[in-house]
Amino acid sequence: MPKTEKQTLLSPELLARLERLELVSRKIFRGRMKGERRSKRKGQSVEFADFRNYVAGDDLRLIDWNLYARLDQLFLKLFLEEEDLHFFALIDASESMNFGDPTKLLVAKQLAAALGYIGMCRADRVSVTALGPHGRRAPVLRGRSSLWKMLDYLDSVTPGDDSNNVSLHDGVKDFSLRTAGTGVAVLISDLMDKSGYESALRMLIGRRMDVFVMHVLSPEEIDPPLRGDRKLIDIEDGDEAEITINAFVLEKYRDTVRQFIGTAKQFCSRRSIVYIPVRTDTPVETIVTKYLRERGVVR
Known part of the structure; x- marks a missing residue:
């Protein structure tokens, strides 16, 4: 029987390490039930x-x-x-996330699963949601025994279908309208949205969430291995552009990417949002047990 994505999202070795971690909130939230955090x-x-x-x-x-x-x-x-703490993992499942090897969406699922499992091990309330219209939200989960329910849900999330063909703004708006309460919200996205990501983040702040952004990009997007005449097609709306890729064009592209990342980081910093850059070629275990610890997401 071939391995399914569900079976490979979290290895047994990583699960054992995650059980020793705890999600961190910079704010005080009044939980609905007794949990295991101080x-x-x-x-x-x-x-x-x-x-x-x-x-x-x-x-x-x-x-x-x-x-x-x-x-x-x-x-x-x-x-x-x-x-207890309510932890929300918001996954951008738009078509642009279906890029790279591994894809950005797969890495986003792994990160959501890892953080969700940490919360469940501490009796926190965990909600993992693929941003989209009604029907995409998973039930609120609690306890280690809920791991397979979370993995089943993540396994059902596919990129760019009709249920996920929404902007970040509309996805977060739908989440906000259907979700009561507050807590820690981690948005896992490439932030590539022609309508912008800023209004979506402002909505989460307006909900008095403790907001974290995990900005997922592939190495091929940061430094594309392309040369010569190319036709570029927008994977989400089909827009086309024909260009000749040479050293000058590549350097301009790299400058644009650096500016895009820098602007997102600055936007988050000014609003007390923790910004975490994520490359898809970095092992998820390293991201969770090292980078997220350094940035105060887990301890």
């Missing part, structure tokens, strides 16, 4: 955090009677509260 809010759990003065009506079981015996004052023990 909150900056004070509540009740097993780890002591601080004291505060007793107020009538407080739970008497939390009074520190040893401290009362020494100081003749009532103090309540406070503990770090454990809470």
Whole structure:
């Protein structure tokens, strides 16, 4: 039986490493259920955090009677509260993502699966969504046992079909209209959209999400191995252009790519969005366990 994409998204060795990681949020969100992460809010759990003065009506079981015996004052023990986090992985499944070897979409699926599994191992709520109109959203997942549901969903995502033939703006708008609450949102995209990516990111910020952008590009896009007379066809809308590719044209192209990347990075930086460049020739394990750790996405 040949290996399916679902079976190869995450290797057993990578799964074992992911179980030791944790998703990080730069903001405090009030979870719906108890999770396995430590909150900056004070509540009740097993780890002591601080004291505060007793107020009538407080739970008497939390009074520190040893401290009362020494100081003749009532103090309540406070503990770090454990809470769950809602993690959203938003995958750009437009036709432009179906490029490279491996394709950008495959790498996006691997990254979404890896981050989703980290969240599920910590009892966080995980939503993995291919940006598109109704019907493309996977159910909210929690717990290690949900891994195969997530992989089944990712296996069903294909590039450029009618359900994914939408702009980033429309895809994020649809996600926002159908999704309640807030949390950590990771947009995994090549950001190649003729209508722009800026309005989509502004919508996520407007939702008070903790936003991360994983900008996925293939080596062939950064430095194309092309020469001579070529007809270029836009993979998404069919626009054509005939050009002669020489050293001068290639250098102008490289400058344009560098400017595109720099502008996206600057746009994100000004809005407190964590920008993470991703090359498809970099192993996913390296991206998750090294680059994402360095940029504070996981720990």
